[in-house]
Amino acid sequence: xxxxxxxxxxxxxxxxxxxxxxxxxxxxxxxxxxxxxxxxxxxxxxxxxxxxxxxxxxxxxxxxxxxxxxxxxxxxxxxxxxxxxxxxxxxxxxxxxxxxxxxxxxxxxxxxxxxxxxxxxxxxxxxxxxxxxxxxxxxxxxxxxxxxxxxxxxxxxxxxxxxxxxxxxxxxxxxxxxxxxxxxxxxxxxxxxxxxxxxxxxxxxxxxxxxxxxxxxxxxxxxxxxxxxxxxxxxxxxxxxxxxxxxxxxxxxxxxxxxxxxxxxxxxxxxxxxxxxxxxxxxxxxxxxxxxxxxxxxxxxxxxxxxxx
Amino acid sequence: xxxxxxxxxxxxxxxxxxxxxxxxxxxxxxxxxxxxxxxxxxxxxxxxxxxxxxxxxxxxxxxxxxxxxxxxxxxxxxxxxxxxxxxxxxxxxxxxxxxxxxxxxxxxxxxxxxxxxxxxxxxxxxxxxxxxxxxxxxxxxxxxxxxxxxxxxxxxxxxxxxxxxxxxxxxxxxxxxxxxxxxxxxxxxxxxxxxxxxxxxxxxxxxxxxxxxxxxxxxxx
Amino acid sequence: xxxxxxxxxxxxxxxxxxxxxxxxxxxxxxxxxxxxxxxxxxxxxxxxxxxxxxxxxxxxxxxxxxxxxxxxxxxxxxxxxxxxxxxxxxxxxxxxxxxxxx
Numbered sequence: 001x002x003x004x005x006x007x008x009x010x011x012x013x014x015x016x017x018x019x020x021x022x023x024x025x026x027x028x029x030x031x032x033x034x035x036x037x038x039x040x041x042x043x044x045x046x047x048x049x050x051x052x053x054x055x056x057x058x059x060x061x062x063x064x065x066x067x068x069x070x071x072x073x074x075x076x077x078x079x080x081x082x083x084x085x086x087x088x089x090x091x092x093x094x095x096x097x098x099x100x101x102x103x104x105x106x107x108x109x110x111x112x113x114x115x116x117x118x119x120x121x122x123x124x125x126x127x128x129x130x131x132x133x134x135x136x137x138x139x140x141x142x143x144x145x146x147x148x149x150x151x152x153x154x155x156x157x158x159x160x161x162x163x164x165x166x167x168x169x170x171x172x173x174x175x176x177x178x179x180x181x182x183x184x185x186x187x188x189x190x191x192x193x194x195x196x197x198x199x200x201x202x203x204x205x206x207x208x209x210x211x212x213x214x215x216x217x218x219x220x221x222x223x224x225x226x227x228x229x230x231x232x233x234x235x236x237x238x239x240x241x242x243x244x245x246x247x248x249x250x251x252x253x254x255x256x257x258x259x260x261x262x263x264x265x266x267x268x269x270x271x272x273x274x275x276x277x278x279x280x281x282x283x284x285x286x287x288x289x290x291x292x293x294x295x296x297x298x299x300x301x302x303x304x305x306x307x308x309x
Numbered sequence: 310x311x312x313x314x315x316x317x318x319x320x321x322x323x324x325x326x327x328x329x330x331x332x333x334x335x336x337x338x339x340x341x342x343x344x345x346x347x348x349x350x351x352x353x354x355x356x357x358x359x360x361x362x363x364x365x366x367x368x369x370x371x372x373x374x375x376x377x378x379x380x381x382x383x384x385x386x387x388x389x390x391x392x393x394x395x396x397x398x399x400x401x402x403x404x405x406x407x408x409x410x411x412x413x414x415x416x417x418x419x420x421x422x423x424x425x426x427x428x429x430x431x432x433x434x435x436x437x438x439x440x441x442x443x444x445x446x447x448x449x450x451x452x453x454x455x456x457x458x459x460x461x462x463x464x465x466x467x468x469x470x471x472x473x474x475x476x477x478x479x480x481x482x483x484x485x486x487x488x489x490x491x492x493x494x495x496x497x498x499x500x501x502x503x504x505x506x507x508x509x510x511x512x513x514x515x516x517x518x519x520x521x522x523x524x525x526x527x528x529x530x
Numbered sequence: 531x532x533x534x535x536x537x538x539x540x541x542x543x544x545x546x547x548x549x550x551x552x553x554x555x556x557x558x559x560x561x562x563x564x565x566x567x568x569x570x571x572x573x574x575x576x577x578x579x580x581x582x583x584x585x586x587x588x589x590x591x592x593x594x595x596x597x598x599x600x601x602x603x604x605x606x607x608x609x610x611x612x613x614x615x616x617x618x619x620x621x622x623x624x625x626x627x628x629x630x631x632x
Contacts (some may be wrong), residue, residue: 082463086510108463108465108470108471109463110472110479111462111463111472111479111480113480114479122462122463122464124463124464124465125510125511125513126510126511127463127464127465127466127467127468128465128467128470129465129466129467129507130466130467130507130508130510133507134510145510161471162471163471166469166470166471166472166473166474167469167473167474167475167476167486167489168469168473168476168489168492170492171469171488171492171504174504174505175467178467178505178507181507182507190471237471237472237473237474237479238471238472238473238474238479317575318572318575318576319575322576353533353572356533356534356536356537357533357572357576359537360533360536360537360573360576360578360615361576361577361578363537363614363615363618363619364576364577364578364613364614364615364617364618365614365618366618366621366622
């Protein structure tokens with residue numbers, strides 16, 4: 001066991017795993033996180049807490065993780081390299097591990113131009129690939145990147161993100177491989193709507209045997225409305241929602257679109273469950289956490305397995 | 310070359326408000342090439358300032374000069390005979406030149422007339438683009454001659470990130486994805502093996518992050 | 531050069547160029563227009579009144595049109611009044627005259 005986290009144990013035992021995410025609030029109110037955690041509890045093996053997503057300032061991921069943990073849900077800390085240099089990153093890794101966080105997702109981070117403070121300094125001291133490598137070094141060799149010994153190595157199940165729908169397609173599997181080589185244990189993909197493209201991506205990944213070396217969790221996001229789908233397509237870089245998917249939602253009258261979105265999401269999860277190489281799903285029901293039980297339950301993934309230490 | 314953009318005229322007028330008699334100094338180097346601080350720009354700026362000031366009833370006398378460079382002491386020395394006859398120098402050279410002017414003529418206020426920008430190239434007449442961040446540790450041989458520090462908005466070394474769409478950076482449709490460019494070039498050069506390695510963490514201490522930099526050539530002193 | 535004309539006391543400056551597409555020097559008239567635009571913007575920024583400079587396109591044989599444009603422009607400048615430079619210089623001149631009289 002690399003970290004002994006619940007997510008690691010569930011995956012190691014061969015179960016189809018489930019993770020979800022909690023976005024912390026734009027303020028210091030802990031109750032927002034606690035309420036979301038209550039909706040997540042019992043439906044997942046671990047819960048991501050985002051890190052100033054889209055550069056919009058929110059309560060820190062580490063703080064969010066502690067609140068999630070207090071609520072009885074296993075946290076998964078997200079770390080972007082946009083805002084912190086390697087000194088701060090190392091320090092936060094040690095801190096998070098000391099506080100009992102055992103899952104980590106290493107990310108680049110959206111450019112600060114999208115957030116509240118486009119005038120902020122761009123850090124990007126090391127990139128996400130190097131963060132993965134650095135964490136693995138600290139975890140497995142018990143040393144700082146500088147070589148000094150650690151007084152207690154951090155224990156993390158190390159994750160990364162991939163976007164099979166970004167350009168150029170040709171490099172996407174190569175990047176996944178690099179992340180695996182750097183030390184990633186699991187990967188959460190960007191949310192999938194374009195199934196044919198994702199199937200192609202998985203084929204290319206399997207050709208390199210990557211599905212056996214890294215646990216792939218497929219990302220899904222339920223659509224609340226056709227409007228939301230169109231908005232995401234236009235405004236979020238790297239999202240690919242095909243016309244026929246939008247049409248299925250759009251064809252419903254407005255008040256029935258949300259229910260359709262959930263239906264489509266459950267269908268998707270069903271398809272992903274049957275796909276070779278997919279070790280689990282990552283459900284990003286952003287600001288719609290109350291639907292998690294319905295979606296995950298509807299996909300036949302409840303109750304979550306309990307795997308002893 | 311080093312590029313720059315003119316400061317808004319209102320800002321300059323505010324800077325020169327206390328003076329009746331100034332020098333406007335241009336430079337025949339980089340700022341001439343990017344049409345912001347050369348001889349012609351000195352003339353246009355001086356006319357503009359004189360017109361603006363006279364229209365307000367407070368004339369401004371200007372001595373117009375353009376130096377070979379403002380970053381070499383020999384050329385700045387040529388100003389010494391007349392510098393003290395004027396109350397201030399408004400320089401439209403790059404930040405390095407402006408500071409050097411200030412260092413050489415310590416009792417005369419030196420004012421910046423441009424906002425110095427980036428190290429770049431002339432993509433076409435009238436359009437200049439950034440190419441180099443002066444990081445002090447060049448890896449262009451590994452990236453097909455395209456700089457990941459400068460051309461990638463996130464300066465990542467194993468790109469492109471998930472925000473690259475149709476060869477454009479998530480930051481703007483007008484910005485090419487630096488990593489798309491690098492990959493295209495590596496493919497064309499048949500050097501894709503340069504991509505498949507985990508690169509060591511960048512040492513930023515050779516850039517300005519390590520403190521203001523200096524080069525000393527013992528053999529030339 | 532255009533700015534110098536105003537420094538030398540002009541209240542308005544007309545710039546005449548060839549008809550677009552008809553330039554003997556291929557696109558000299560287009561470049562000229564870009565430069566006139568620039569002066570227009572500068573004059574606007576320093577409150578001299580951008581309308582004091584204007585470019586007209588004509589061919590060499592259009593004498594009557596030239597006269598018409600010239601009259602139109604002169605009328606416009608008379609409407610705008612003397613340039614702020616000239617106003618300022620006149621005020622200064624009067625101040626110094628008053629001092630001489632004393």
